[in-house]
Amino acid sequence: MRYVQIDTQSDPMSNSFPTTEKQKDLSRLLVKELKDMGIKDAELDEHGYVYATIPANTDKKVPVICFCSHVDTSSDSSGTGVKPIVHRQYDGGDIALPDDETVVISAKEHPYLASKKGDDIITASGTTLLGADDKAGVAEIMDAANFLITHPEIKHGAIRILFTPDEEVGRGVEKVNMKKLAAQFGYTMDGGELGSLEDENFSADGAKITIHGISAHPGAAKDKLISAIKIAGEIVDGLPKDSLSPETTEDRDGFIHPVRISGTVEKAEIDFIIRDFETSSLEAHETYLRRIMEKVLDRYRGAKASLKITEQYRNMKEVLVDYPQVTANAAEAIRRAGVQPLKMSIRGGTDGSRLSFMGLPCPNIFTGEMALHSKHEYVSIQDMQKAVQTIVYLAQVWEERS
Numbered sequence: 001m002r003y004v005q006i007d008t009q010s011d012p013m014s015n016s017f018p019t020t021e022k023q024k025d026l027s028r029l030l031v032k033e034l035k036d037m038g039i040k041d042a043e044l045d046e047h048g049y050v051y052a053t054i055p056a057n058t059d060k061k062v063p064v065i066c067f068c069s070h071v072d073t074s075s076d077s078s079g080t081g082v083k084p085i086v087h088r089q090y091d092g093g094d095i096a097l098p099d100d101e102t103v104v105i106s107a108k109e110h111p112y113l114a115s116k117k118g119d120d121i122i123t124a125s126g127t128t129l130l131g132a133d134d135k136a137g138v139a140e141i142m143d144a145a146n147f148l149i150t151h152p153e154i155k156h157g158a159i160r161i162l163f164t165p166d167e168e169v170g171r172g173v174e175k176v177n178m179k180k181l182a183a184q185f186g187y188t189m190d191g192g193e194l195g196s197l198e199d200e201n202f203s204a205d206g207a208k209i210t211i212h213g214i215s216a217h218p219g220a221a222k223d224k225l226i227s228a229i230k231i232a233g234e235i236v237d238g239l240p241k242d243s244l245s246p247e248t249t250e251d252r253d254g255f256i257h258p259v260r261i262s263g264t265v266e267k268a269e270i271d272f273i274i275r276d277f278e279t280s281s282l283e284a285h286e287t288y289l290r291r292i293m294e295k296v297l298d299r300y301r302g303a304k305a306s307l308k309i310t311e312q313y314r315n316m317k318e319v320l321v322d323y324p325q326v327t328a329n330a331a332e333a334i335r336r337a338g339v340q341p342l343k344m345s346i347r348g349g350t351d352g353s354r355l356s357f358m359g360l361p362c363p364n365i366f367t368g369e370m371a372l373h374s375k376h377e378y379v380s381i382q383d384m385q386k387a388v389q390t391i392v393y394l395a396q397v398w399e400e401r402s
Contacts, residue, residue: 068141070163080128141391194339207308210267214226
């Protein structure tokens with residue numbers, strides 16, 4: 001409840017790192033709380049990363065594992081002035097949020113919420129997102145750390161804690177010091193429904209089409225003016241209407257998604273995200289996009305356009321397949337918490353997907369956060385408690401199996 005009231009929204013348009021300094025407001029609090037627990041090496045670096053260690057208390061040689069969550073919240077909805085509300089013993093119906101009567105979390109539209117009847121549900125008040133993505137994960141790691149520190153009878157190896165900025169803008173682990181982190185395996189606490197364990201995600205590229213038109217005074221533009229804006233519009237309109245988009249795909253289907261368009265008559269730009277579970281399919285999607293661009297451009301002699309592809313992240317499964325014990329240990333910990341593991345795929349990415357390719361195999365574990373990036377965001381306290389138990393059991397499993 002404390003954490004979500006601190007505005008930590010990241011900014012996708014910023015070139016600084018972190019993209020907003022206010023993310024460090026929460027990070028500084030986390031360092032203080034970790035030190036108050038007795039974790040002496042807790043620190044915040046200049047990039048906004050929090051590093052800390054729960055020391056080993058076993059004589060066994062146990063791999064160092066890391067638990068990671070991100071402090072920033074999405075720019076899709078305001079994170080300023082969050083007022084969290086606990087709805088005790090949720091009755092299973094719609095939840096009307098008091099600060100905006102038009103914002104109602106519908107049990108019909110959110111069937112997972114309806115299944116949480118009897119739980120204690122945290123929401124925002126109707127004018128902001130909640131920030132459970134990923135402050136639920138942050139809170140769970142902090143609670144588990146406190147439990148392990150105060151219960152030395154639970155044997156475990158060294159555990160590293162990592163809190164990152166800027167995950168929501170795809171830059172969350174860009175400046176992580178892997179040598180300082182010094183962990184062998186990791187887990188992001190950034191999943192959704194109870195029991196979910198995600199060991200694969202989209203592979204992702206970014207694409208930018210830059211269009212150069214020809215400007216002329218509109219009063220004397222006949223046979224001279226070529227509008228980059230109109231060309232951009234035709235390229236977007238050339239995308240399929242019933243496939244290859246987020247709004248028409250599910251499960252393992254990929255897509256090409258225009259996320260930003262800007263420009264003038266003389267120059268316009270379109271930014272896309274390209275996603276697929278099969279990394280090899282990204283090239284096919286990019287070729288398809290290029291053909292649309294070239295087909296439109298053929299109708300505008302004199303205009304020019306270019307397509308630039310930028311790699312963003314890859315499917316963590318490509319790494320985790322070589323380390324089956326990482327996912328297996330997590331599944332066992334979830335079972336010990338009294339929950340059935342749900343193997344799932346992420347139609348998106350996490351810090352763990354990039355960490356996996358940086359040498360830290362890192363699947364994603366549930367936190368309870370739901371309806372992300374919106375005013376409808378909610379989380380069950382009971383789901384969060386099960387996530388804390390999972391972290392504790394996971395530390396034990398690694399020690400027992402070493």
